[in-house]
Amino acid sequence: MILKAKLLKALILGAPASGKGTISSRIVKKYNIAHVSSGDKLREHIEHQTDLGKEVKKYLNEGKLVPDDLIIKFMITELKKVDNKPWLLDGFPRTVAQANALWKTQPVDVVLNLVVPFDVIIDRVKNRWVHLPSGRVYNIGFNTPKHPGKDDITNEDLVQRPDDRPEAVSQRLQIYDGITRPVIDFYKEKGILEEFEGRTSDEIWPKVVAYLDPIFSKK
Numbered sequence: 001m002i003l004k005a006k007l008l009k010a011l012i013l014g015a016p017a018s019g020k021g022t023i024s025s026r027i028v029k030k031y032n033i034a035h036v037s038s039g040d041k042l043r044e045h046i047e048h049q050t051d052l053g054k055e056v057k058k059y060l061n062e063g064k065l066v067p068d069d070l071i072i073k074f075m076i077t078e079l080k081k082v083d084n085k086p087w088l089l090d091g092f093p094r095t096v097a098q099a100n101a102l103w104k105t106q107p108v109d110v111v112l113n114l115v116v117p118f119d120v121i122i123d124r125v126k127n128r129w130v131h132l133p134s135g136r137v138y139n140i141g142f143n144t145p146k147h148p149g150k151d152d153i154t155n156e157d158l159v160q161r162p163d164d165r166p167e168a169v170s171q172r173l174q175i176y177d178g179i180t181r182p183v184i185d186f187y188k189e190k191g192i193l194e195e196f197e198g199r200t201s202d203e204i205w206p207k208v209v210a211y212l213d214p215i216f217s218k219k
């Protein structure tokens with residue numbers, strides 16, 4: 001398949017805490033493309049208290065999916081705004097109905113799926129401690145706080161988010177897997193799914209670059 005980098009439409013998939021945020025921001029920076037994140041766009045609407053923001057707030061607060069018809073209409077409109085440049089879509093589609101709707105209006109050229117073993121993700125999140133007032137995040141063994149359990153700047157207590165506990169993370173990963181599997185299969189059947197495996201973002205990143213560089217150098 002010949003991909004036109006000039007208007008490349010890419011989609012990134014990855015489990016929670018798989019490093020999708022890190023890889024996405026490196027992609028948009030290196031290749032200078034638009035980042036269209038459904039979660040970020042919805043949070044902006046909530047922050048600005050728009051009609052849509054008011055409508056979707058409860059779903060985001062409860063960690064539930066926004067209904068398909070609503071998110072489809074919203075994201076198709078958002079994507080039309082960046083029709084004239086290459087983009088990386090993030091967080092949408094999450095269901096096969098969404099994938100179908102997107103395919104009919106803005107068929108993506110490539111889907112990057114980040115594959116990080118679940119035990120690695122659980123381990124990573126288990127070692128994550130936060131300073132709630134500032135949002136500073138520490139990872140034991142990676143950026144360990146200077147004094148155990150204390151914030152480097154204020155020396156206040158660090159806590160673990162309840163949803164970062166191993167049981168909660170494991171449950172989130174199961175839910176993610178159940179929901180995303182059909183979307184992955186949808187793109188596998190189209191023959192456009194590319195998988196990138198690794199235990200860390202630094203391990204995955206060179207593989208993503210090795211894949212995208214030839215596409216973007218054809219500009």
Ligand code: AMP
Nearest residue numbers: 038039059060064065066071091092094
């Ligand atoms: P995210 O930042 O991608 O984890 O999205 C945060 C929240 O926004 C999700 O928990 C959902 O409530 C909502 N959301 C984002 N993208 C979608 C989508 N494609 N379909 C339904 N709900 C979504």
